Structure formats: C-alpha cells, structure tokens
Amino acid sequence: MTEEKTKSKNFTSILIPTSLYKKLEEKVKETEFSSVSSLVTHIIREYLAKLEEEKEVFSEEEEEEIKERLRALGYID
Amino acid sequence: MSEPKVLVIGLDAAPPELLFDAFLDELPNIKSLVENGIYGKMKSCVPPITIPAWMVMSTSKNPGKLGIYGFRHRKNYSYTDIWIANYQKIKEKTVWNILSEKGKRSIVIGVPPTYPPKPLNGYLISCFITPTNAKQYTYPPELKEEIEKVVGNYIFDIPFRTEERDKLLKGLYEMTEKRFKLIKYLLKNKKWDFFMFVEIGLDRVQHAFWKFFDPEHHLYEPHSKYSDAILNYYKCLDQQIEELLKIIPKNTKIVVVSDHGAKRMKGALCINEWLIKEGYLTLKKYPEQKIRLEKAEVDWKKTIAWGWGGYYARIFLNVEGREPQGIIKPEEYEDVRDELAEKIENIRGPSGEKLETKVIKPEEYYPEINGEPPDLMVFFDDLYWRSAGTIGHNTVYLPENDTGPDDAVHSQYGIHIIYDPNQNFGGKKIDIDILDVAPTILRLLEIEPPGDMEGKVVEGV
Numbered sequence: 001m002t003e004e005k006t007k008s009k010n011f012t013s014i015l016i017p018t019s020l021y022k023k024l025e026e027k028v029k030e031t032e033f034s035s036v037s038s039l040v041t042h043i044i045r046e047y048l049a050k051l052e053e054e055k056e057v058f059s060e061e062e063e064e065e066i067k068e069r070l071r072a073l074g075y076i077d
Numbered sequence: 078m079s080e081p082k083v084l085v086i087g088l089d090a091a092p093p094e095l096l097f098d099a100f101l102d103e104l105p106n107i108k109s110l111v112e113n114g115i116y117g118k119m120k121s122c123v124p125p126i127t128i129p130a131w132m133v134m135s136t137s138k139n140p141g142k143l144g145i146y147g148f149r150h151r152k153n154y155s156y157t158d159i160w161i162a163n164y165q166k167i168k169e170k171t172v173w174n175i176l177s178e179k180g181k182r183s184i185v186i187g188v189p190p191t192y193p194p195k196p197l198n199g200y201l202i203s204c205f206i207t208p209t210n211a212k213q214y215t216y217p218p219e220l221k222e223e224i225e226k227v228v229g230n231y232i233f234d235i236p237f238r239t240e241e242r243d244k245l246l247k248g249l250y251e252m253t254e255k256r257f258k259l260i261k262y263l264l265k266n267k268k269w270d271f272f273m274f275v276e277i278g279l280d281r282v283q284h285a286f287w288k289f290f291d292p293e294h295h296l297y298e299p300h301s302k303y304s305d306a307i308l309n310y311y312k313c314l315d316q317q318i319e320e321l322l323k324i325i326p327k328n329t330k331i332v333v334v335s336d337h338g339a340k341r342m343k344g345a346l347c348i349n350e351w352l353i354k355e356g357y358l359t360l361k362k363y364p365e366q367k368i369r370l371e372k373a374e375v376d377w378k379k380t381i382a383w384g385w386g387g388y389y390a391r392i393f394l395n396v397e398g399r400e401p402q403g404i405i406k407p408e409e410y411e412d413v414r415d416e417l418a419e420k421i422e423n424i425r426g427p428s429g430e431k432l433e434t435k436v437i438k439p440e441e442y443y444p445e446i447n448g449e450p451p452d453l454m455v456f457f458d459d460l461y462w463r464s465a466g467t468i469g470h471n472t473v474y475l476p477e478n479d480t481g482p483d484d485a486v487h488s489q490y491g492i493h494i495i496y497d498p499n500q501n502f503g504g505k506k507i508d509i510d511i512l513d514v515a516p517t518i519l520r521l522l523e524i525e526p527p528g529d530m531e532g533k534v535v536e537g538v
Contacts, residue, residue, distance in 0.1 A: 028180075031178070031180035032181055033180035042177065042198055046196055048196075049196045053165050057163045057193055058161060058208060066161055066208060067149075067161070072238050072480065073236070073237070074238070074284065074388065074478060075128075075147070075148045075388070076148055076385070076386065077386040077387070077465070077467060077479070
C-alpha cells in the first residue's frame with residue numbers, strides 16, 4: 001500500500017527512515033488501520049496524551065466542587 | 078462476511094431482582110434480548126461501586142491491580158489530602174485501548190471514570206466526574222462542538238439527594254433523552270466496531286425513589302405518586318433501547334450490563350461516632366452540630382483509627398512513621414488491626430440485632446496491591462447499612478443518610494445479557510463475574526483476549 005498524497009492544508013508530511021516505514025507497513029497489515037499514516041497518527045496522539053498526564057487533572061476549585069457533588073451522590077462521607 | 082460489531086448498553090446499578098424478576102414482563106425489548114440470549118447475575122468487584130467497577134469491567138483487572146478502591150484516595154498518608162479518581166489514573170488497557178491498537182474503531186460514552194478524555198481510535202465522551210461542560214470532555218476535541226449542535230447543553234448527571242422530586246424526575250428524563258439522542262446520532266453518523274455507553278440515570282432514580290415502591294423499606298411510603306417512578310424509568314430505557322435496535326446494523330451483537338446491583342438502605346452507621354465511643358478516635362472538642370471529620374479537631378496523638386463514609390467504610394490506622402502523628406508502633410500494627418476488625422465485625426444493629434458485616438484486609442484479598450488502600454474495608458450488614466463519616470450526631474445509627482435523602486444502597490450482584498443475532502442462545506442462564514465482560518466482548522469481536530486479563534470468556538460465546 002502506498003501513502004496517498006494530499007494537498008489538504010489539514011495534513012502535512014513528516015520524514016521518517018525508510019526502514020522504519022517498511023516495518024510499520026508490515027505492522028499495518030496486522031491491524032485495521034488503513035495506512036501507515038493513520039497508525040503513526042494514532043501512536044503520536046497516545047504519546048502526546050501521556051505527556052499531558054503529568055499535570056493535575058482538577059484545579060483546586062474543581063476538586064472542591066467535585067467533592068461536594070460526590071458527597072451529594074453518596075459516594076463519599 | 079461483514080465485520081463483527083458490538084454494542085454495550087451500560088445500565089448503572091441495575092439489579093437482577095428488578096430487571097429480571099420484578100420488571101422484565103413490562104420491558105419487551107430487554108425481555109426479547111434475554112429470551113434469545115445468555116443472561117444472568119454478574120458478580121461485581123469489591124468494592125461494588127461505580128468507580129472502580131466500570132473500569133474493572135473494561136480492563137478485566139481487579140481493583141488492587143488498578144489501585145482504585147473508590148472515588149477518593151489519600152495523598153501520601155495525609156490525614157486530609159485526597160485525590161479524586163479520574164481517567165489518567167487508569168493505567169491498564171481497556172477494551173477500547175486494545176481495539177485501538179488493532180485499528181478497530183470505538184465510541185465510548187459516559188463510562189466512569191473517563192475524564193479527562195484520552196485518545197482512542199474513535200470517539201469518547203467523558204463521564205459524570207467531568208467538572209463542567211466548559212471543560213474539554215471529548216476525544217477528539219472537535220467532537221464537543223458537534224455534540225452541542227445535536228443536543229445543546231449535554232447533561233452528565235443530575236443531583237438526586239433532594240426533596241424536590243418532581244424537578245428531579247424532569248431533569249432525569251431530560252438528561253436521558255439527550256444522551257440517547259446523541260447515541261443515536263453517533264451510531265448513525267460515525268464509523269464504529271465497538272460502541273459502549275453508560276446511563277447513570279438508573280442509579281439515580283433507584284436512590285431517589287426506592288422507598289416509594291419497596292414495602293420492606295423501613296421508610297416505605299405506600300400509595301405515593303412516585304410508586305412507579307423506578308418502573309417508569311426502566312420502561313423509558315426499554316423504549317430507548319428499542320430505537321437503538323432499529324438503527325444498528327443487523328449483525329450487531331449486544332451486551333447489556335450493570336456495574337453492581339442495588340437494594341433498600343436500612344440506614345447509615347456513623348463509623349467515626351463508633352470509633353469515638355470505643356476509644357479509637359479522640360477529639361479535642363466534640364462538635365455541636367454535624368460536621369465532616371476533616372473539619373473536626375482531632376487529637377491525633379491520642380487517635381488509633383478513623384474512617385470514611387460511603388457505600389462501604391474505609392478504616393485507616395494511625396501508624397508511627399507512616400502517618401504524620403502516628404502512634405501505633407509498626408510491630409503492633411497487625412494486632413491492633415485484628416482486634417479492630419473483630420470488634421467491627423461484631424457491631425450490632427440499633428435494636429441489638431446481628432449484622433452480616435464483612436471486614437477485608439486489602440493485601441490479603443487482592444492478588445496485587447497498587448496505590449494507597451485503606452487498612453480495612455468494611456461492608457456493614459452485606460451493604461444494607463452504608464457508612465457515614467460525619468460526626469456530631471450523638472448516635473451511631475441514622476435512619477437516613479447523613480447528606481440528604483437517599484433510599485438505596487449498592488448490592489454485590491449486577492446483571493448481564495449477551496445477545497448475538499447470528500446465534501440463538503435461547504435464554505440460557507449463566508452467572509458471570511465482572512472480570513469476564515472484557516474478554517467476552519473481545520471474543521464477540523473475534524479478537525483473542527490478552528493473556529493477562531483476569532476473567533474468562535463466558536461459556537457458549
């Protein structure tokens with residue numbers, strides 16, 4: 001399968017070593033990803049989400065509000 | 078042959094006693110799934126609570142492995158600092174994570190906890206722990222705008238502890254209508270192999286209206302205009318399910334599940350009042366009105382143990398070197414814990430009746446322990462009594478909950494129905510474990526479950 005060339009401004013190209021591309025091309029066959037691009041997009045999104053994970057999920061105010069809600073729902077206290 | 082598809086309908090807190098025994102004849106669509114499928118009780122995890130139960134189900138990993146024992150957890154053995162369970166704390170792979178790796182598309186709506194959203198190959202709308210609609214509650218982020226075009230202001234949850242029950246019902250139906258409108262929109266307009274949603278409304282309606290229909294409830298109110306409030310909501314869900322069945326592709330396999338059951342509440346047992354009475358918890362000053370323990374003046378240098386409220390009680394020991402002002406010597410820890418566990422197991426009801434209370438030591442119960450579990454987990458009277466953490470009641474027993482009206486508690490057994498349009502199971506009754514759900518879903522999608530899943534594929538699937 002060859003990667004479709006696109007001129008849409010919503011997409012851009014990145015360069016990766018051909019050997020790596022070939023490995024991914026093999027991997028794609030074992031999945032239902034339509035192309036190496038869609039598999040790589042999925043991998044990059046997961047990577048970026050992992051970086052986000054270091055941050056606190058709730059602000060102090062949000063945490064107080066959620067605690068209040070969880071009390072009202074009977075889950076805590 | 079076309080690619081297999083699975084739709085999971087999550088009915089939070091649906092108990093077998095209502096869905097299969099009391100109401101089934103009035104729910105023609107669910108009844109048809111039962112009669113042609115496999116169905117039965119589903120043993121929930123310990124604790125049988127929304128968080129962690131839905132994630133135990135979605136990962137086939139026990140709460141100890143997940144390190145999630147409820148909605149909140151202590152931070153670094155602090156007396157008061159806690160963190161709230163959220164999606165980032167879920168490190169094990171869910172069914173949709175596994176499917177994403179295979180390139181299969183999933184749509185996931187309202188599974189607790191899925192806030193903050195994390196990427197998947199598909200779409201995700203977070204659950205009721207989402208702080209507000211102003212937050213980013215979808216994956217991908219652009220989906221949020223699309224949702225708001227379809228249903229306006231999306232509703233995650235409704236507060237149920239209120240005496241304004243007409244208003245509550247109005248809000249409940251509005252929330253459910255929006256959720257199903259959105260589900261139908263996504264079923265029709267997006268590509269998916271796996272679609273899972275959780276309707277939290279069922280749990281809320283049971284908590285708010287149980288005493289109006291169950292003659293065994295200690296606060297039973299007969300001939301109320303709310304007698305059928307719970308049944309009517311089940312009927313509404315059945316009608317909504319009928320509409321889903323009409324629009325899904327014919328080959329879609331259907332799984333209906335709850336995360337735990339529900340039953341009448343007998344009352345609330347004030348765990349900290351009991352610990353004070355028994356000399357385990359010492360206050361500098363007993364409060365004149367009801368307050369939370371974290372607001373009380375606790376004399377930590379004279380305190381051996383304290384507890385948290387909820388559908389089960391969590392007990393913490395004040396251990397030297399672990400807690401900031403710990404007084405139990407590490408070498409005495411096990412003796413103190415055993416003695417306390419035994420005393421708690423022998424707590425009697427308000428009329429001196431025996432309670433079927435179970436006390437668990439987390440590291441003896443779970444095959445693996447992560448996070449910060451409590452020292453003891455207490456299930457009062459097979460969960461009929463909830464735990465109240467507040468103090469200032471001048472009594473150990475409350476006929477109602479300590480933070481607003483609430484008629485129901487959780488029970489250990491939820492439900493499951495597995496329906497495959499290509500195969501008539503003939504209404505075979507098989508009881509399963511909550512850990513069995515994820516591997517069974519994968520098998521229905523013709524994917525081999527990973528070896529580290531703790532459950533097994535339901536027999537016959």
